[in-house]
Amino acid sequence: MDAERVKVAELQGNQLAMSQQLTASRTQEMAQRRELDSASDEIDQLRKRHARELEEQEIDMRKKDREVRELKEDLRMCQHDLERERETVASLKATVSHQSTAHVALTTQISSSQAHQTALQAHLEAEMKAKSDLEAELESMRKRIVELEIETREAETIRRKLHNQVQELKGNIRVFCRVRPLLSSDIPTPDYDPEEEDRRREECKALMVFPDKMDHKEIMLSSSSESATGQERKDEWIFAFDRVFEPHASQAEVFEEISQLAQSCTDGYNVCVFAYGQTGSGKSFTMEGGTTEATVGMIPRAVEQVFREAEQLKSKGWEYKMEGQFLEIYNETINDLLGKADFDRKKHEIKHDAKTGRTTVTDVNVVPLSSPAQVSTLLNFAQSRRSVAATLMNERSSRSHSVFTLRIYGKNSLTGESCDGSLNLVDLAGSERLEKSGAAGDKDRLRETQNINKSLSALGDVIAALGEKGEGKTDKHIPYRNSKLTYLLQNSLSGNSKTLMVLNLSPLASHLNESLCSLRFATKVNNTTIGTAKKQTRVIGP
């Protein structure tokens, strides 16, 4: 039991200790509970603070998130910008590299340009120097030109005088002889026979010979006949003229010899060119010619030459005015070929102005001319009027004289000189004799032929009288009034006028006698000189 009591005491001591311990524990627990409470308060506070802080942090976080997003966006934008900038940089780099290449090239170019510029500068300076030298030279040339122009004008005046002297030395009356070729119309048709053609050609060759192969001044005609005693008789006639043109001579060759005379017109001289010969001998062909360049005749060529000459003389101060008239003399009556009516019925009178030396014909058309083309229109017009007249009066054109006159008035504004010349181109009526003309039984034809013969012999007489006057017989009467033709041409045949007669011949043996008559008439003219040295001519024959 003691043990028990001891035990109980022990237990009670344990219990007390334990109760003390419990109290202590309780105190401790209380303290701890207080501590716990304060800790829990503290925790609450901490929690609250933490929650607040958390909330603040969340707000902060959200703010930060937004900022991050914004920053990200900014970053993205920046990256985009950066990318773009990079691209720009890359392209700029490429440009820069390109530019630097270009720069290098440009630098090279600039330096070469500078070198070129330097060279150009030097060249320019040299050119400027050359220019000023040239200007000085030009100035001296200008002065020289003015001097030369004066000299040229003086030379032109001298040339005119010399040209005139040359023309005078050649003779103020010249005669050319032109034989036309044998034509197909000369061979009889129908029943054309080539042997007959050959025979005629041989006959022509035997009839006319041109002995002077150098100067072409002679023509020899020969014929053989049987005398009464049965002996063969050969006759030869040699004629010499200023120029003889063989059948093959072209219009250009003939004109070459005449062109000098055309020039005299622009120098203020009167020139007459006559075509003389029997009908069909080639007078119209020589004067008017055909329509082609090769066949065009003396009238258009002379007119062309006068216009050309006038144009050239413009540079020497000459200004020309030209006018033309075209008349026909038929049966001693003047007809105006440029008249308006089909057939000229007006009465025309010839008037000479003693003061001016000008000849005018009343009531005729004088056409101002400014170009050769106008002249050819005028010739065609005259030709058509002649054709009308020809149908009205059988073959009239060959039975009348046609006179184309080109008047040329010139004034030189620089030298004060003036001139007044005329070019008369005359297609004379056929020169056949009465028996050949078939006029014997025809009264009208007889009158025509007598008039033609009268005017042609009047022309011969005037020329012969002019020749005598030129040889010293100063009081010699010149029978200009003996025919309308010579009266019309009075002023163009007298003084120091220049006359050319183109004697046209047919090559046919059947025309021998007509040809001889024509040649004798032309020889009479050729032996005449107006005021200057007489020409040497010879005629041999029966």
Ligand SMILES: Nc1ncnc2c1ncn2[C@@H]1O[C@H](COP(=O)(O)OP(=O)(O)OP(=O)(O)O)[C@@H](O)[C@H]1O
């Ligand atoms: N040199 C020549 N070359 C070629 N044909 C020519 C030549 N001369 C004249 N004829 C020709 O001869 C023919 C007669 O010539 P043209 O009419 O000129 O003679 P004409 O003497 O004027 O005659 P008419 O007195 O009848 O007017 C014409 O057919 C013409 O073409």
